[in-house]
Amino acid sequence: MSDKPLKLVLCWHMHQPEYRDTSSGEFKLPWTYLHVIKDYVDMVAHLEAVPTAKAVVNxxxxxxxxxxxxxxxxxxxxxxxxxIKDPLLAALVDPSISADPEKRLKLVHDCRKASRERQINRYPMFRKLTEMAEWIQSHQDAINYVNSQFITDILVWYHLAWMGETVKLTDTRVQRLIEKGSGFSLHDRIEILEIIRDLLSKVLYRYKSLARKGRIELSVTPYAHPIMPLMLDLNSALDATPQALMPVLEAYPGGEQRVQWHLAKGVETFKHFFGFEPQGCWPSEGGISAATLKTLSDFGFKWAASGGNVLHNSLQASGFNDVGSLHHPFKLASTDIACFFRDDGLSDLIGFEYSKWHADDAVADLIQHLENISDLTEPGSVVSIIMDGENAWEYFPDNGYHFLTALYQRLADHPLIELTTFSACLESKVPIKPLSQLVAGSWVYGSFSTWIGDADKNCGWDMLGDVKKAFDRVVSEGRISEYQQAVAEQQLAICEGSDWFWWFGDYNPGEAVSDFERQYRLNLTNLYRLLGEEPPAYLALAFTQGSGAPVMGGAMRRGNEI
Structure with a gap:
């Protein structure tokens, strides 16, 4: 056992795809603002509450x-x-609730999109309204006899349920509205919007302030969250899954230039909001390949990170035993970038198991695992716990408040564990091991199977290839102005995001698949129109549907297949 504390990096990745219809500016799905008022404000509040805690926020x-x-x-x-160009948020403050039956049914339906156990059943009145909404959904003619107060009350409760726990504990306006329970007025609804405004307007500054004080490290992802290895070389998918079914598209046209665009635009956007250049990059979905690491290194990043199974596959391919290797950064030959690897076991415990435990027991169990690692590893070891910063907490009691409070405090106070950041690890000269070979993959299973290799996902890639070829043709022929090209390039970036491919496939829930599939086709259609091209007829038809019931709605996956 080392006499030096074990270094632990908690890396929280915050990301949502582009939910706007760029032709109208309308938000088609509300998840960005809902995750702000619930998760992004809670996550920064927990860090603010423990001055000695540190983390990486991406x-x-x-x-x-x-x-x-x-x-x-x-x-x-x-x-x-x-x-307001978000139908749900606009409905919250609409003085007169629409009398249109279809619009009312949609509002009733949308206000049920929350964790039944943790968000809805927690509040008896919201549970009662939800049960009524379920009955209405199965007897849709009844919507004609539902008064506006029912719609108002379920709208208000939906937004109250999505408020972060730190907000509920500190904002007297939220507390008063929860206590009122029913009969909400337009004044009440506008007050909720004022609360939402306060949270939206301050949340990014709060993270920036912690970064300025050296209490967190802020890092970045390529602009619209593309899978860089696949854009650079579509066949990199075969590294980890050699028998995978591949798209008709043999290579993504101009992929290297597109990766450079996403990185440059990503850093530019990051600097706009935070005022400095990031040192590190969490590649979208932890997707790396030798070419990707070389690109990130050439771009000037000091660190990247990926999944533990990527390291396992790479060491195995190199003929090395990977026992004890996970808790070290590695450097691939010909690059100057250190790559850290996720401890999938510990990360998955937080993501999938600890929500079922008492918070104190869960934190004690995690610390026991860390102490065991400390006993078995050499000095300079680094444990990397890397997770989405938004999706797990709705499955915990009180949005993970008790777990995260205990987690930060106990880790910050622990004599054998040092909460730190990836950049701080490099500054302290932790040992970096050489890596002779890299098997391309992501944090999910160490492969790219979540984004390519399934018939529906491959169809998505072929559609993307079609529109990229149209883009290249129109640009090369000089048929659009410089300004129009910049707008089209931005739209292309949205189409290249990873999230669309994540959801394609029948093992995902039907409604989520439909939402993202429809948005993807809209994105492609908008790009064709920006190019002055007629969208292909196939974009009028759905090409994938879901019927699965994955754990936690499919928004999260484990690092290891089970």
Whole structure:
């Protein structure tokens, strides 16, 4: 056992895809603002509460832009009554609830999109309204006899349930509304929007302030969250899964230039919000390959990170025993970038198991695992726990409040564990091991099977290849202006995001697949129109559907297959 504390990096990755219809500016799905008021504010509040705690917080640039847009829209509505381009948020403050039966049914349906156990059943009145909503969904003619107060109350409760626990504990306005319980007025609804405005307008500054004080490290992801190895070489998918079914598309046209664009645009956007250049990059989905690490190294990043199974596959391919190797950064030959690897076991315990435990027991169990690692590893070891910063907490009691409170405090106080950051590890000269070979993969199973290799996912890639070829042709022929090209390039970036491919496939829930599949086709259609091209007829038809019931709704996956 080392006499030096075990270094532990908690890395929280915050990301949402582009939910706007760029042709109209309308948000088609509300997840960005809902995760702000629930998760992003809670996560920064927990860090603020423990001055000795440290963590890495990674933001996808396209998420930062959407947060800014929501903040501006909500402020414009409250100041000048300019309409909000999010149907759910707009309905919250609409003076007259729509009488249209279809619109009412959609609102009733959308206000049920929350954890039944943790968000809905926690509040008896919200549970009662939800049970009524379920009955209405199965007897849709009844919507004609539902009064506006029912719609108002379920809208208010939905937003109250999505408020972060730290907000509920400190904001007297939220407490008063929860206590009121029913019969909410327009004044109450506008008050909720004022709360949302306050949260939206301050959340990014709070992270920036902690970074300035050296209490967290902020890092970045390529602009619209593309899978860089696949853009650089589609066949890198075969490294970890040699028998995978591949798209008709043999290579993504101009992939290297597109990766460079996403990195440059990502850093530019990050600097706009935080005022400095990031030292590290969490590659989208932890997706790396030798070419990707070389690109990140050439771009000037000091560190990247990926999944533990990527390291396992790489060491195995190199003929090395990987026992004890996980808790070290590695450097691939011909690059100057250190790559850290996720401890999948510990990360998955937080993501999938500890929500079922008492918070104190869960934190004690995690610390016991860390103490065991400390006993078995050499000095300079680094444990990397890397997770989405938003998706796990709705499955914990009280949005993970008790778990995260105990986690930060007990880790910060532990004599044998040092909470730190990836950049701080490099500054302290932790040993970096050489890596002679890299098997391309992601944090999910160490492969790219979540994004390619399935018939529906491959169809998505072929559609993307089609529109990229159209883009290249129109640009090369000089058929659009420089400004139009810049707008089209931005739209292309949205189409290249990883999230669309994540959801394609029948093992995912039907509604989520439909939402993302529809948005993907809309994104492609908008790009064709920006190029002055007629969208292909196939974009009018759904090409994938879901019927699965994966754990936690499919928004999270384990690092290891089970």
């Amino acid at each position: 933001f996808a640039p396209i998420l930062l832009e959407q947060i800014e847009d929501y903040s501006n829209q909500v402020s414009a509505f409250l100041q000048d009554r300019i309409g």
